[in-house]
């Protein structure tokens with residue numbers, strides 16, 4: 001099974017422990033896998049290679065009956081949202097790369113003007129200092145969050 005799936009035996013054991021694949025035991029207590037488990041391993045490997053968490057893989061595989069091999073439609077249904085997730089990640093990374101290019105050659109490392117340094121500081125719009133400890137800051141923060 002490991003040779004056919006192209007993974008180490010330890011990976012099979014890990015996937016089994018995580019509930020992604022199943023095996024049965026011979027009287028000599030050797031693991032045996034049904035050939036349909038190969039497609040489950042393939043999905044897990046692909047998902048891992050693109051950064052999909054195992055919990056997500058488990059959710060997808062749990063929806064496919066154990067008595068059937070993962071079919072073309074099953075794979076398409078799993079891959080479509082993962083492709084959308086990759087698109088979203090690519091967009092974020094592209095934006096970060098562009099901001100990084102903006103920083104290269106600048107060197108200001110300013111909390112106020114650098115898009116990468118303290119990028120999520122929405123309270124900065126309310127002014128300097130510990131804005132949550134200053135009266136009324138939380139209301140203004142809520143306003144910032146709504147805008």
Ligand code: FES
Pocket residue numbers: 102103104106107108109110113114115116117
């Ligand atoms: S270091 Fe100046 S904008 Fe980022």
